[in-house]
Amino acid sequence: MYEDIINQLWSFIQDNLKFIFMITIFPGLAFIFIFVIFAVWFKRKYLARLMLRMGPVHAGKVLGWLQLIADAIKLIAKEFIIPRTTLKFLFFLLPILLPVIPACLVLLIPYAEDYIVFEAAGNGLLLFLAIATIYPVLSMLTGWVANNKFTIIGALRTIYMDVAAEIPMVIAVLGVVILTGSFDFVKIVEAQSKIWFIGPQILGFIVFIIGCLGMTERVPMDFPVAEPELILGVKTEYTGPLYLLMMEADFVNWLAWLLLLVTLYLGGYNGPDIFMNKTISGIFWVLVKLLVVMILLMTIEVTYARLRVDQAVRLGWRILIPLSLLNLVISILLRYYMPWMWGVG
């Protein structure tokens, strides 16, 4: 009986070797972990240079990458401090749930023509946006469940930000959909083989970047964690290993939205074929574009102050929505008059 099961398992593995590789190594678990470590290290070193200091230097001999491992071990070794007036089940469940949702989003993006984990029957973009809206709601719940004045104010602001940032962003993304004619990620990337969408969709790009900064909770729209006013916003009451999980969720969410930015506006895996193998070249170009966008967004994070919440809502509704509607009109006209440009008949 056991041989039967083992034989079945072995044949399953042999049939779906590629799928298992994609789920566990790239772009699955191993890639996400390594990316989170790399992103935290890069952020600490790069922002330190912008602030005229060095980041971690001592642990790890010049580059300081072991400092992150040391910090992670320190956080795990701390004790769990749970306030008495919370719902303990939710308090424990939410930091475990938070990193999982953006991790699913990473699996929807195409890294090369034949390298996509989950096809979603040609509706990848729609599924991405649908799953991504759960994240701010969970973020707000972490603030509500901690039952502290500062976290509740942070939770209220998360809802404001969600309303302000997400609606114009979805309308801007619709511009891309109209130019391509479908919600499928692979078709969107193929439609950018002549020119990347950042050109004709420049207004949509600006709206999308602002919305992206809002959804990933970065300055200038980082309301859930508004450090000078609320001590750490929604994350105030989480210490130790739970804080480590929430930090990881933050960076995985960032990875997911950066990948969406690269796929929709910067051409995805399009690029010259330098490795003589389309798959590896595609993956390489996606990673290079990811790095460039990461540097750009980190610099934006350092340069600007944070908006007040009502100013953000005013920005979202009075400026961004008209801009994105204008973008929609422009894309309709472009698609009507120049359909040959976007790879459609």
Place this chain on the structure above:
Amino acid sequence: MSKSLVTRVINPLFQVLKHTIRTPMTHKYPFERQRAYPRTRGRHVLDLDKCTGCGVCAWICPNKAITMVEVEGRELTHPQIDYGRCCFCGFCVEYCPRGALKETEFVEIASYDRKSLIYSPLDLAKEPDIHQILPELKYELEPAIDSKLGIKYVRRRFKK
């Protein structure tokens, strides 16, 4: 608003990016340490032969950190400084009539309990040695004020 909205949003980005090429202002202490100036007020050094035991330093000290005590083998009383109270103002150095008390640049006086912060006259007579407290010290930074960088540090190895 003298500048347009677009300039005010884009220009700060360039100003911030210019900072990536400047050298950072970090000292990798305890591997390198900055050399201080001649007037820096740190730990005192007592010259036992010049001290006459007059007690002016104890009288002028604002925090009453100096007391005159007897030392074995010598007939005069000499000052004993409690570094838990000393505020490093330098009045005792300035008002000593014989110039027996001097201040050095040495500031690493931290210890684990309060008793060891009271330095007897024999302790004060020893010159401080930085290599004993910081065995990993290898470099010395010499500061110089520069009109482009603010302060420029010249790094030198210590000569043993």
Place this chain on the structure above:
Amino acid sequence: MSVIRVEEIEELEGGLMRVRIGPQHPISGQGTIIVTTDGEIVYEIDVDIGYSHRGIEKILENRTYLQGIVPMERMVMLDTSHVDMAYVRAIEELLGIEAPPRAQYIRTIILEMNRIISHTYALGLLAESTGWFPAFFLWTTGDREPFLELMEMLTGARWSYSFIIPGGVRADLPSGFKEKALKAIEYFRERLDVYMDAWMENALFEVRTRGVGVIPSSKAIEWGAAGPNLRASGVRYDTRKNEPYAAYGELDFKIAVETAGDAYARGAVRIQEMYISLDIIQQALENMPSGPIKVNVPQRVPPGEVYSRVESARGELGVYLVSDGTDKPYRVKISAPSFRNFFLLEMLPTIQEIKFADVPVLYMSFDPWFLDADR
């Protein structure tokens, strides 16, 4: 300022809550600000001082006049020599002597460098309170370094100089000081231009601070604003011009005044004051007279009372000295500018609607320091 006891912090009606921005908070400093709010609109602000009271006025009654300089300096961490100057000015007035001209010029240089050191720190904190990830704070903290090193070259310490004593200053300028100071001034001028570009003309910073906490000039005078806060509302008042002391009467400088009265104007006044301070230091270095730096001063001060004023970085600081003929003062009363500036924060919700997110911005734009208010 009312005292809110612990039993009063309970459920309020209408969904209001009392949030304590207390001593353990990233932006509050060493005291408590109790804010009554419903989440976004602030109805009442109450400042609770007393956390860092050290009893400096009583300590000074047990120290001689020379020894009293040391605890007096440690009243405020940042503009230490201004407090010294007020005390020394009071003593010299009672004694009836005047310090020699070279000492007055050296005192002016120290006071103005101290003003620069204090204003950069305050501006860094203002930028950090608007939510700016601490890039600007670290730039300003790093750019104070040339001035701190110059002070260490001159006096021997980085912030607690103990250099201005009754009768003059303690030591003369070291050799090479003038060239190094001119280099530092040149460097700092360039950096101030970078700050204006990257920060004062930054669209998001302006959106955050313009129109926030507007104080009209009549209210500023009525509520007792001090220092840059007063000058940002349009009132031309500066003790350095009204009652000149320590070589300010012989130097030529302007006062920085803005009329808007909001948080942006208060930041702008501070940057303008830094430009003016650089001018003053340059003038003082070039016109430095020669001569002695100290005169001998008797231990005992004749009996009398005097009130002396000084323009510190935070506002006008006054020392009221009562002497009874011995070598220790009978009573010293210090009138601190931050104590008056806190009152402005409390009165603001009555004339304008402010939001909870504005509280740190306003608090930092007044540049109050709890150590100053508590003495």
